[in-house]
Amino acid sequence: xxxxxxxxxxxxxxxxxxxxxxxxxxxxxxxxxxxxxxxxxxxxxxxxxxxxxxxxxxxxxxxxxxxxxxxxxxxxxxxxxxxxxxxxxxxxxxxxxxxxxxxxxxxxxxxxxxxxxxxxxxxxxxxxxxxxxxxxxxxxxxxxxxxxxxxxxxxxxxxxxxxxxxxxxxxxxxxxxxxxxxxxxxxxxxxxxxxxxxxxxxxxxxxxxxxxxxxxxxxxxxxxxxxxxxxxxxxxxxxxxxxxxxxxxxxxxxxxxxxxxxxxxxxxxxxxxxxxxxxxxxxxxxxxxxxxxxxxxxxxxxxxxxxxxxxxxxxxxxxxxxxxxxxxxxxxxxxxxxxxxxxxxx
Amino acid sequence: xxxxxxxxxxxxxxxxxxxxxxxxxxxxxxxxxxxxxxxxxxxxxxxxxxxxxxxxxxxxxxxxxxxxxxxxxxxxxxxxxxxxxxxxxxxxxxxxxxxxxxxxxxxxxxxxxxxxxxxxxxxxxxxxxxxxxxxxxxxxxxxxxxxxxxxxxxxxxxxxxxxxxxxxxxxxxxxxxxxxxxxxxxxxxxxxxxxxxxxxxxxxxxxxxxxxxxxxxxxxxxxxxxxxxxxxxxxxxxxxxxxxxxxxxxxxxxxxxxxxxxxxxxxxxxxxxxxxxxxxxxxxxxxxxxxxxxxxxxxxxxxxxxxxxxxxxxxxxxxxxxxxxxxxxxxxxxxxxxxxxxxxxx
Numbered sequence: 001x002x003x004x005x006x007x008x009x010x011x012x013x014x015x016x017x018x019x020x021x022x023x024x025x026x027x028x029x030x031x032x033x034x035x036x037x038x039x040x041x042x043x044x045x046x047x048x049x050x051x052x053x054x055x056x057x058x059x060x061x062x063x064x065x066x067x068x069x070x071x072x073x074x075x076x077x078x079x080x081x082x083x084x085x086x087x088x089x090x091x092x093x094x095x096x097x098x099x100x101x102x103x104x105x106x107x108x109x110x111x112x113x114x115x116x117x118x119x120x121x122x123x124x125x126x127x128x129x130x131x132x133x134x135x136x137x138x139x140x141x142x143x144x145x146x147x148x149x150x151x152x153x154x155x156x157x158x159x160x161x162x163x164x165x166x167x168x169x170x171x172x173x174x175x176x177x178x179x180x181x182x183x184x185x186x187x188x189x190x191x192x193x194x195x196x197x198x199x200x201x202x203x204x205x206x207x208x209x210x211x212x213x214x215x216x217x218x219x220x221x222x223x224x225x226x227x228x229x230x231x232x233x234x235x236x237x238x239x240x241x242x243x244x245x246x247x248x249x250x251x252x253x254x255x256x257x258x259x260x261x262x263x264x265x266x267x268x269x270x271x272x273x274x275x276x277x278x279x280x281x282x283x284x285x286x287x288x289x290x291x292x293x294x295x296x297x298x299x300x301x302x303x304x305x306x307x308x309x310x311x312x313x314x315x316x317x318x319x320x321x322x323x324x325x326x327x328x329x330x331x332x333x334x335x336x337x338x339x340x341x342x343x344x345x346x
Numbered sequence: 347x348x349x350x351x352x353x354x355x356x357x358x359x360x361x362x363x364x365x366x367x368x369x370x371x372x373x374x375x376x377x378x379x380x381x382x383x384x385x386x387x388x389x390x391x392x393x394x395x396x397x398x399x400x401x402x403x404x405x406x407x408x409x410x411x412x413x414x415x416x417x418x419x420x421x422x423x424x425x426x427x428x429x430x431x432x433x434x435x436x437x438x439x440x441x442x443x444x445x446x447x448x449x450x451x452x453x454x455x456x457x458x459x460x461x462x463x464x465x466x467x468x469x470x471x472x473x474x475x476x477x478x479x480x481x482x483x484x485x486x487x488x489x490x491x492x493x494x495x496x497x498x499x500x501x502x503x504x505x506x507x508x509x510x511x512x513x514x515x516x517x518x519x520x521x522x523x524x525x526x527x528x529x530x531x532x533x534x535x536x537x538x539x540x541x542x543x544x545x546x547x548x549x550x551x552x553x554x555x556x557x558x559x560x561x562x563x564x565x566x567x568x569x570x571x572x573x574x575x576x577x578x579x580x581x582x583x584x585x586x587x588x589x590x591x592x593x594x595x596x597x598x599x600x601x602x603x604x605x606x607x608x609x610x611x612x613x614x615x616x617x618x619x620x621x622x623x624x625x626x627x628x629x630x631x632x633x634x635x636x637x638x639x640x641x642x643x644x645x646x647x648x649x650x651x652x653x654x655x656x657x658x659x660x661x662x663x664x665x666x667x668x669x670x671x672x673x674x675x676x677x678x679x680x681x682x683x684x685x686x687x688x689x690x691x692x
Contacts, residue, residue: 170641249595295516
C-alpha cells in the first residue's frame with residue numbers, strides 16, 4: 001500500500017515491488033497530443049520550446065493532467081548538450097536533427113564554459129515543474145548517454161546504424177575517447193544541476209547502444225555511464241539513476257552491476273527470461289511495444305497483460321519499450337492507464 | 347587437415363572444426379570492388395544485373411578470383427521474390443529499394459504461379475557458377491526470410507525500425523499470417539530450385555529480426571524459418587541451411603534448436619559468451635564488424651584476432667557480422683585473408 005502523497009516511482013527505484021506498478025511513458029509529452037501540438041505551434045522552433053520555461057512546463061504538465069501518470073519527465077532533448085557546445089544544432093521538420101559534424105581537431109577545441117548559462121532555462125523549467133506537480137508525482141530529469149550524443153555530433157544527423165561514429169572511433173580512438181570523457185563530465189554536471197533544481201531521479205538515454213560490439217559497448221556505453229553514475233552517487237547521494245541502453249539485447253545482462261544504475265530500462269525486444277534476470281537485481285522499467293499504442297484494442301490489452309505477467313511480480317515501472325509515436329491515439333493511453341491501474345495479481 | 351578439392355565450408359556446416367577457418371564475406375560481390383562497378387555499369391539496372399546470368403556469374407566470380415574465398419554466394423537480392431510477385435520492385439540510386447506497398451486485400455490476390463519462369467535466369471546463374479567455380483569452393487544460394495521480405499512488401503521501402511510491418515501485423519493479423527505463409531512456401535520453392543541448380547548450401551537472411559519482441563520473433567521469424575528448414579530437410583536431405591537473424595541478440599540463444607538450421611549467423615553485436623553458447627550446438631558464422639574493413643590497420647587486425655580467439659576453437663565460418671560496405675578498401679580484404687589463413691592456434 002502507498003500512502004497519499006507518496007511517490008510510487010521512487011519506491012520502485014529503491015527496489016520495492018509496487019502493484020499495480022506506477023506508470024509513465026517515454027515521450028509522453030509529444031506530438032500524439034493535440035494540446036502539445038497547439039503549444040508547440042507557439043514556439044519559434046523545437047529548441048525554443050525546450051528553452052522557454054513557460055512552454056516547456058506546459059507541455060510537461062499536459063500528459064500529467066490528462067492521464068495522471070506517476071512520473072513527469074522534463075520536456076527537453078538529448079541534443080541540448082551539443083547545442084550548448086555550439087554545434088549549430090537545428091531541428092528541421094521532416095528531416096530530424098542536424099548539426100555541424102565534428103572533426104578530431106574540433107573535439108580538442110570544444111568549450112563547455114558557457115553550458116550552464118545556456119541551459120539555465122532548462123533548470124528553471126525543472127524548478128517550476130517541481131512546484132507545480134502533484135506531491136505524489138515523481139519528476140525525472142534526463143540526458144543522453146555520451147555514446148548516443150557523440151553519434152549525432154560525429155555524423156551531424158541521425159543514421160540507421162551510426163556507422164560514422166563507429167568508424168570515427170576506429171580511426172581516431174584518442175579523439176573519440178576525449179569526446180566521450182568531455183560528454184561524461186558535462187552531462188553529469190547537467191544532471192546534477194537538474195537534481196539541484198528539483199529532479200527526484202534522472203534517466204540516461206543510450207538510444208544507440210544496440211549497434212555496438214561487446215568490446216565497444218563496454219568502452220563507449222558502459223564506461224562513460226558508470227563514470228556518470230559514480231559521480232552522481234558521490235555528489236548527490238540518494239538520487240536514483242535509470243539507465244536505458246536501447247537495443248543492447250544480451251549485453252544488458254550485466255548492465256546494472258557494470259554501470260551501477262538503480263533501474264534498467266528494457267526495450268520491447270528484451271525476452272522474458274532476460275528481463276526477469278535483470279529484475280532479480282533491482283528495478284526495471286518498460287517494456288510495451290510502442291506500436292501497441294497505435295494499434296489499440298486487443299493488441300494493446302494483450303501487450304499490457306504480458307508486461308504485467310512477465311515483470312509484475314518484482315520492482316517495475318510500467319513504461320513503453322521506446323518513445324510513444326506521433327501516430328498513437330490518446331484514447332489508447334487512457335485505456336492503458338485503466339488496464340494497469342485495475343490490474344490484480346494472478 | 348583438408349584434402350585438395352574438399353569444401354571446407356561444407357565440413358564446418360557438418361559441425362567439424364576447421365582451423366584456420368574457411369572465409370567468405372557477406373556482400374563480397376559489391377560496390378567496394380572496382381571490377382564490380384564496371385560490370386554493374388553494363389546492366390540496365392540492378393535487377394537486370396541479377397537476371398542476366400552472364401553478368402551475375404561475372405560479379406559472383408570476381409571476389410573469388412581476387413581473394414580466393416572458400417565460398418561464393420549467388421549474386422542476387424532478397425527482393426527478387428516480391429519482384430516475382432509483381433510488386434513493381436525498383437532500385438533507385440541513392441534511395442534504396444522501392445515497391446508498391448501491399449494491402450490486406452492485395453495479399454489475398456498474390457499469385458506466385460509465374461515465379462519459376464521469372465526466376466529462371468537466377469537458376470541458370472547457379473548452374474553456370476557451379477560449373478565455373480573451383481572444386482573446393484562452396485556455392486551458397488540464398489533468400490530473405492519471410493519476415494524481412496514482408497517488411498519491405500508492406501512498407502514499400504526500407505524503414506529504420508519496420509514500424510509499418512509491425513503495426514500491420516497487429517492490425518491485420520490474419521492477412522499478415524497469410525503473407526508469411528505464402529512467403530515461406532515460395533521462398534522454400536526458390537531455395538530448392540537453387541539447390542537443384544547446384545547450390546551446395548543455402549542461407550536465409552532475416553535482416554530485420556532485431557526489431558521484434560520475443561513473442562513476435564517466435565511467430566514471425568522463427569516459425570516461418572522452421573517451416574522452410576523442415577521442408578528442405580525433407581525434400582533435399584543433407585543440404586545445410588545457414589540462418590542469419592541479424593540483431594536478434596538474446597533471442598538468438600535458442601535459434602538453432604527452434605528453427606533447425608545447421609549454422610547460426612552471428613552479427614557483430616553478439617557477445618562472446620552468447621556466441622560460444624550457440625557454437626556449443628554446432629556451426630556459427632561471423633562476426634567481424636564490417637566497419638573494420640573500412641578502418642583497416644590495427645582495428646582490422648585486432649578485430650580478426652578477436653573473432654578467432656572467441657570462436658576459433660569450434661566450428662566457425664569466418665565472415666563479417668553484416669555485409670561489407672561500399673567504403674571498404676579491397677586491400678583490407680587481402681589483409682584479412684592473409685591474417686586468417688596464417689592464424690595459428692594459441
